[in-house]
Amino acid sequence: MSEHTIKAASRNAEGKGASRRLRHAAQLPAIVYGGSAAPQSIQIEHEAIWLASQHEWFYSSLLNLDIDGKVEQVLLRDMQRHPYKQLIMHLDFQRVDANQALRTKVQLHFLNQDSSPAGKTGGVVIMHELTEVEISCLPKDLPSALEVDLANLAVGGVVHLSDLTLPAGVELPALKLGKEHDVAVVVAKHGKEEAVDSAAPATAEVPATKASKKDAK
Known part of the structure:
Protein backbone atom coordinates (compact mmCIF):
# COMPACT_ATOMS: atom_id res chain seq x y z
CA MET A 1 0.00 0.00 0.00
CA VAL A 96 -4.77 1.40 -10.33
CA ASP A 97 -4.97 -2.36 -10.88
CA ALA A 98 -2.26 -4.13 -8.90
CA ASN A 99 -1.90 -6.78 -11.65
CA GLN A 100 -1.76 -4.45 -14.62
CA ALA A 101 1.27 -2.46 -15.77
CA LEU A 102 0.79 1.29 -15.69
CA ARG A 103 2.49 4.10 -17.57
CA THR A 104 3.27 7.35 -15.87
CA LYS A 105 5.93 10.05 -15.70
CA VAL A 106 8.43 10.31 -12.86
CA GLN A 107 10.94 13.02 -11.99
CA LEU A 108 14.69 12.68 -12.56
CA HIS A 109 17.02 13.43 -9.64
CA PHE A 110 20.53 14.38 -10.74
CA LEU A 111 23.31 13.33 -8.36
CA ASN A 112 27.02 14.25 -8.05
CA GLN A 113 26.86 16.86 -10.81
CA ASP A 114 29.15 19.39 -9.12
CA SER A 115 31.80 16.79 -8.27
CA SER A 116 31.91 15.30 -11.78
CA PRO A 117 34.82 16.07 -14.18
CA ALA A 118 32.47 18.26 -16.22
CA GLY A 119 31.12 19.99 -13.12
CA LYS A 120 34.62 20.87 -11.92
CA THR A 121 35.72 22.27 -15.30
CA GLY A 122 35.35 26.00 -15.75
CA GLY A 123 33.20 27.25 -18.61
CA VAL A 124 31.32 23.97 -18.96
CA VAL A 125 27.51 24.00 -18.97
CA ILE A 126 25.65 20.85 -17.89
CA MET A 127 22.21 20.90 -19.48
CA HIS A 128 19.31 18.75 -18.29
CA GLU A 129 17.50 18.03 -21.53
CA LEU A 130 14.84 16.07 -19.63
CA THR A 131 13.61 16.50 -16.07
CA GLU A 132 11.07 13.65 -16.17
CA VAL A 133 10.57 10.44 -18.15
CA GLU A 134 7.68 8.12 -18.85
CA ILE A 135 8.04 4.65 -17.35
CA SER A 136 6.07 1.43 -17.42
CA CYS A 137 5.80 -0.97 -14.45
CA LEU A 138 3.47 -2.77 -12.11
CA PRO A 139 2.11 -0.57 -9.31
CA LYS A 140 4.24 -2.36 -6.71
CA ASP A 141 7.40 -1.41 -8.62
CA LEU A 142 6.57 2.27 -9.11
CA PRO A 143 9.50 4.49 -8.04
CA SER A 144 8.87 7.98 -6.73
CA ALA A 145 11.75 9.22 -8.93
CA LEU A 146 14.74 7.99 -10.94
CA GLU A 147 18.27 8.88 -9.90
CA VAL A 148 20.81 9.92 -12.53
CA ASP A 149 24.38 9.61 -11.23
CA LEU A 150 26.61 12.13 -13.01
CA ALA A 151 29.78 11.33 -11.04
CA ASN A 152 31.64 10.28 -14.21
CA LEU A 153 30.23 12.89 -16.56
CA ALA A 154 33.10 14.28 -18.67
CA VAL A 155 33.31 17.41 -20.77
CA GLY A 156 31.52 16.66 -24.03
CA GLY A 157 29.71 13.74 -22.39
CA VAL A 158 26.10 12.81 -23.07
CA VAL A 159 23.77 10.68 -20.96
CA HIS A 160 21.05 9.00 -23.03
CA LEU A 161 17.82 7.33 -21.93
CA SER A 162 19.48 3.94 -22.41
CA ASP A 163 22.17 4.94 -19.90
CA LEU A 164 19.70 5.36 -17.03
CA THR A 165 19.80 2.79 -14.24
CA LEU A 166 16.28 1.46 -13.73
CA PRO A 167 14.87 -0.31 -10.67
CA ALA A 168 13.75 -3.91 -11.08
CA GLY A 169 10.50 -4.20 -13.01
CA VAL A 170 10.70 -0.71 -14.53
CA GLU A 171 10.95 -0.07 -18.28
CA LEU A 172 11.21 2.97 -20.55
CA PRO A 173 8.56 2.62 -23.28
CA ALA A 174 10.38 5.10 -25.53
CA LEU A 175 13.31 2.71 -25.98
CA LYS A 176 11.01 0.14 -27.61
CA LEU A 177 10.21 2.59 -30.41
CA GLY A 178 13.68 2.56 -31.97
CA LYS A 179 17.16 4.04 -31.60
CA GLU A 180 15.97 7.49 -32.67
CA HIS A 181 13.97 7.66 -29.42
CA ASP A 182 17.07 7.12 -27.28
CA VAL A 183 17.29 10.85 -26.67
CA ALA A 184 19.80 12.81 -24.61
CA VAL A 185 18.97 13.33 -20.95
CA VAL A 186 22.08 15.29 -19.94
CA VAL A 187 24.67 17.09 -22.10
CA ALA A 188 27.94 18.65 -20.87
CA LYS A 189 29.57 21.16 -23.19
CA HIS A 190 31.55 24.38 -23.17
CA GLY A 191 29.37 27.41 -22.63
CA LYS A 192 31.03 29.30 -25.46
CA GLU A 193 32.12 27.21 -28.41
CA GLU A 194 35.38 28.38 -29.90
CA ALA A 195 34.78 30.12 -33.15
CA VAL A 196 36.45 28.41 -36.08
CA ASP A 197 38.02 30.88 -38.52
CA SER A 198 36.96 29.43 -41.79
CA ALA A 199 37.77 32.52 -43.80
CA ALA A 200 40.90 31.67 -45.84
CA PRO A 201 42.99 34.47 -47.37
CA ALA A 202 41.56 35.43 -50.72
CA THR A 203 43.67 34.63 -53.76
CA ALA A 204 44.64 37.79 -55.58
CA GLU A 205 43.25 37.73 -59.04
CA VAL A 206 43.76 40.36 -61.69
CA PRO A 207 40.40 41.51 -62.98
CA ALA A 208 39.96 41.60 -66.71
CA THR A 209 39.75 45.37 -66.59
CA LYS A 210 43.20 45.45 -65.01
CA ALA A 211 44.89 43.42 -67.79
CA SER A 212 48.15 44.72 -69.21
CA LYS A 213 47.82 47.23 -71.99
CA LYS A 214 50.69 45.44 -73.77
CA ASP A 215 48.60 42.22 -73.95
CA ALA A 216 45.78 44.20 -75.47
CA LYS A 217 47.94 45.44 -78.32
Whole structure:
Protein backbone atom coordinates (compact mmCIF):
# COMPACT_ATOMS: atom_id res chain seq x y z
CA MET A 1 0.00 0.00 0.00
CA SER A 2 1.10 3.53 -0.62
CA GLU A 3 2.06 5.71 2.31
CA HIS A 4 -0.02 8.73 1.36
CA THR A 5 -3.75 8.94 1.98
CA ILE A 6 -6.12 11.52 0.52
CA LYS A 7 -9.52 11.76 2.18
CA ALA A 8 -12.50 12.53 -0.03
CA ALA A 9 -16.29 12.38 -0.07
CA SER A 10 -18.65 11.38 -2.85
CA ARG A 11 -20.75 14.10 -4.46
CA ASN A 12 -23.88 14.06 -6.56
CA ALA A 13 -24.19 17.68 -7.66
CA GLU A 14 -22.69 18.32 -11.11
CA GLY A 15 -22.11 21.37 -13.27
CA LYS A 16 -20.28 24.67 -13.02
CA GLY A 17 -22.64 26.07 -10.41
CA ALA A 18 -22.14 23.13 -8.08
CA SER A 19 -18.36 23.28 -8.55
CA ARG A 20 -18.40 26.99 -7.79
CA ARG A 21 -20.31 26.41 -4.56
CA LEU A 22 -17.83 23.72 -3.56
CA ARG A 23 -14.89 26.06 -4.06
CA HIS A 24 -16.59 28.77 -2.01
CA ALA A 25 -16.87 26.18 0.77
CA ALA A 26 -13.10 25.48 0.50
CA GLN A 27 -13.80 22.15 -1.19
CA LEU A 28 -12.31 20.92 -4.45
CA PRO A 29 -14.25 19.03 -7.16
CA ALA A 30 -12.52 15.95 -8.54
CA ILE A 31 -13.20 12.73 -10.40
CA VAL A 32 -11.82 9.21 -10.13
CA TYR A 33 -12.04 6.86 -13.12
CA GLY A 34 -10.59 3.68 -14.60
CA GLY A 35 -10.69 0.03 -13.68
CA SER A 36 -13.94 -1.91 -13.68
CA ALA A 37 -15.92 0.73 -11.78
CA ALA A 38 -17.75 3.69 -13.28
CA PRO A 39 -16.27 7.19 -12.99
CA GLN A 40 -17.13 8.80 -9.65
CA SER A 41 -17.40 12.47 -8.78
CA ILE A 42 -15.83 13.37 -5.45
CA GLN A 43 -14.93 16.39 -3.36
CA ILE A 44 -11.78 17.00 -1.30
CA GLU A 45 -10.73 19.64 1.20
CA HIS A 46 -8.76 22.23 -0.75
CA GLU A 47 -6.21 23.01 1.97
CA ALA A 48 -5.22 19.35 2.32
CA ILE A 49 -4.67 19.02 -1.42
CA TRP A 50 -2.81 22.31 -1.61
CA LEU A 51 -0.37 21.12 1.04
CA ALA A 52 0.04 17.76 -0.69
CA SER A 53 0.67 19.48 -4.03
CA GLN A 54 3.83 21.06 -2.62
CA HIS A 55 5.45 17.60 -2.49
CA GLU A 56 6.86 15.60 -5.38
CA TRP A 57 5.23 12.37 -4.19
CA PHE A 58 1.78 13.78 -4.92
CA TYR A 59 2.48 13.72 -8.67
CA SER A 60 4.22 10.36 -9.12
CA SER A 61 3.40 8.08 -6.18
CA LEU A 62 0.50 5.76 -5.63
CA LEU A 63 -2.10 7.42 -3.43
CA ASN A 64 -4.65 5.85 -1.10
CA LEU A 65 -7.87 7.64 -2.00
CA ASP A 66 -10.28 7.27 0.93
CA ILE A 67 -13.80 7.95 -0.35
CA ASP A 68 -16.37 7.81 2.46
CA GLY A 69 -14.23 5.22 4.24
CA LYS A 70 -13.58 3.03 1.18
CA VAL A 71 -9.92 3.10 0.11
CA GLU A 72 -8.62 2.48 -3.41
CA GLN A 73 -5.23 3.11 -4.98
CA VAL A 74 -5.00 5.84 -7.58
CA LEU A 75 -2.57 8.01 -9.51
CA LEU A 76 -3.00 11.72 -10.10
CA ARG A 77 -3.58 12.19 -13.83
CA ASP A 78 -4.52 15.84 -14.19
CA MET A 79 -4.58 19.02 -12.13
CA GLN A 80 -6.23 22.26 -13.18
CA ARG A 81 -4.94 25.39 -11.44
CA HIS A 82 -6.37 28.90 -11.34
CA PRO A 83 -4.53 31.07 -13.89
CA TYR A 84 -3.26 33.54 -11.26
CA LYS A 85 -4.61 32.65 -7.82
CA GLN A 86 -3.10 30.01 -5.55
CA LEU A 87 -6.06 27.74 -6.10
CA ILE A 88 -6.49 24.25 -7.50
CA MET A 89 -9.65 24.05 -9.58
CA HIS A 90 -10.08 20.35 -10.39
CA LEU A 91 -8.32 16.98 -10.10
CA ASP A 92 -8.47 13.74 -12.08
CA PHE A 93 -7.43 10.47 -10.42
CA GLN A 94 -7.04 7.11 -12.16
CA ARG A 95 -7.68 3.83 -10.40
CA VAL A 96 -4.77 1.40 -10.33
CA ASP A 97 -4.97 -2.36 -10.88
CA ALA A 98 -2.26 -4.13 -8.90
CA ASN A 99 -1.90 -6.78 -11.65
CA GLN A 100 -1.76 -4.45 -14.62
CA ALA A 101 1.27 -2.46 -15.77
CA LEU A 102 0.79 1.29 -15.69
CA ARG A 103 2.49 4.10 -17.57
CA THR A 104 3.27 7.35 -15.87
CA LYS A 105 5.93 10.05 -15.70
CA VAL A 106 8.43 10.31 -12.86
CA GLN A 107 10.94 13.02 -11.99
CA LEU A 108 14.69 12.68 -12.56
CA HIS A 109 17.02 13.43 -9.64
CA PHE A 110 20.53 14.38 -10.74
CA LEU A 111 23.31 13.33 -8.36
CA ASN A 112 27.02 14.25 -8.05
CA GLN A 113 26.86 16.86 -10.81
CA ASP A 114 29.15 19.39 -9.12
CA SER A 115 31.80 16.79 -8.27
CA SER A 116 31.91 15.30 -11.78
CA PRO A 117 34.82 16.07 -14.18
CA ALA A 118 32.47 18.26 -16.22
CA GLY A 119 31.12 19.99 -13.12
CA LYS A 120 34.62 20.87 -11.92
CA THR A 121 35.72 22.27 -15.30
CA GLY A 122 35.35 26.00 -15.75
CA GLY A 123 33.20 27.25 -18.61
CA VAL A 124 31.32 23.97 -18.96
CA VAL A 125 27.51 24.00 -18.97
CA ILE A 126 25.65 20.85 -17.89
CA MET A 127 22.21 20.90 -19.48
CA HIS A 128 19.31 18.75 -18.29
CA GLU A 129 17.50 18.03 -21.53
CA LEU A 130 14.84 16.07 -19.63
CA THR A 131 13.61 16.50 -16.07
CA GLU A 132 11.07 13.65 -16.17
CA VAL A 133 10.57 10.44 -18.15
CA GLU A 134 7.68 8.12 -18.85
CA ILE A 135 8.04 4.65 -17.35
CA SER A 136 6.07 1.43 -17.42
CA CYS A 137 5.80 -0.97 -14.45
CA LEU A 138 3.47 -2.77 -12.11
CA PRO A 139 2.11 -0.57 -9.31
CA LYS A 140 4.24 -2.36 -6.71
CA ASP A 141 7.40 -1.41 -8.62
CA LEU A 142 6.57 2.27 -9.11
CA PRO A 143 9.50 4.49 -8.04
CA SER A 144 8.87 7.98 -6.73
CA ALA A 145 11.75 9.22 -8.93
CA LEU A 146 14.74 7.99 -10.94
CA GLU A 147 18.27 8.88 -9.90
CA VAL A 148 20.81 9.92 -12.53
CA ASP A 149 24.38 9.61 -11.23
CA LEU A 150 26.61 12.13 -13.01
CA ALA A 151 29.78 11.33 -11.04
CA ASN A 152 31.64 10.28 -14.21
CA LEU A 153 30.23 12.89 -16.56
CA ALA A 154 33.10 14.28 -18.67
CA VAL A 155 33.31 17.41 -20.77
CA GLY A 156 31.52 16.66 -24.03
CA GLY A 157 29.71 13.74 -22.39
CA VAL A 158 26.10 12.81 -23.07
CA VAL A 159 23.77 10.68 -20.96
CA HIS A 160 21.05 9.00 -23.03
CA LEU A 161 17.82 7.33 -21.93
CA SER A 162 19.48 3.94 -22.41
CA ASP A 163 22.17 4.94 -19.90
CA LEU A 164 19.70 5.36 -17.03
CA THR A 165 19.80 2.79 -14.24
CA LEU A 166 16.28 1.46 -13.73
CA PRO A 167 14.87 -0.31 -10.67
CA ALA A 168 13.75 -3.91 -11.08
CA GLY A 169 10.50 -4.20 -13.01
CA VAL A 170 10.70 -0.71 -14.53
CA GLU A 171 10.95 -0.07 -18.28
CA LEU A 172 11.21 2.97 -20.55
CA PRO A 173 8.56 2.62 -23.28
CA ALA A 174 10.38 5.10 -25.53
CA LEU A 175 13.31 2.71 -25.98
CA LYS A 176 11.01 0.14 -27.61
CA LEU A 177 10.21 2.59 -30.41
CA GLY A 178 13.68 2.56 -31.97
CA LYS A 179 17.16 4.04 -31.60
CA GLU A 180 15.97 7.49 -32.67
CA HIS A 181 13.97 7.66 -29.42
CA ASP A 182 17.07 7.12 -27.28
CA VAL A 183 17.29 10.85 -26.67
CA ALA A 184 19.80 12.81 -24.61
CA VAL A 185 18.97 13.33 -20.95
CA VAL A 186 22.08 15.29 -19.94
CA VAL A 187 24.67 17.09 -22.10
CA ALA A 188 27.94 18.65 -20.87
CA LYS A 189 29.57 21.16 -23.19
CA HIS A 190 31.55 24.38 -23.17
CA GLY A 191 29.37 27.41 -22.63
CA LYS A 192 31.03 29.30 -25.46
CA GLU A 193 32.12 27.21 -28.41
CA GLU A 194 35.38 28.38 -29.90
CA ALA A 195 34.78 30.12 -33.15
CA VAL A 196 36.45 28.41 -36.08
CA ASP A 197 38.02 30.88 -38.52
CA SER A 198 36.96 29.43 -41.79
CA ALA A 199 37.77 32.52 -43.80
CA ALA A 200 40.90 31.67 -45.84
CA PRO A 201 42.99 34.47 -47.37
CA ALA A 202 41.56 35.43 -50.72
CA THR A 203 43.67 34.63 -53.76
CA ALA A 204 44.64 37.79 -55.58
CA GLU A 205 43.25 37.73 -59.04
CA VAL A 206 43.76 40.36 -61.69
CA PRO A 207 40.40 41.51 -62.98
CA ALA A 208 39.96 41.60 -66.71
CA THR A 209 39.75 45.37 -66.59
CA LYS A 210 43.20 45.45 -65.01
CA ALA A 211 44.89 43.42 -67.79
CA SER A 212 48.15 44.72 -69.21
CA LYS A 213 47.82 47.23 -71.99
CA LYS A 214 50.69 45.44 -73.77
CA ASP A 215 48.60 42.22 -73.95
CA ALA A 216 45.78 44.20 -75.47
CA LYS A 217 47.94 45.44 -78.32
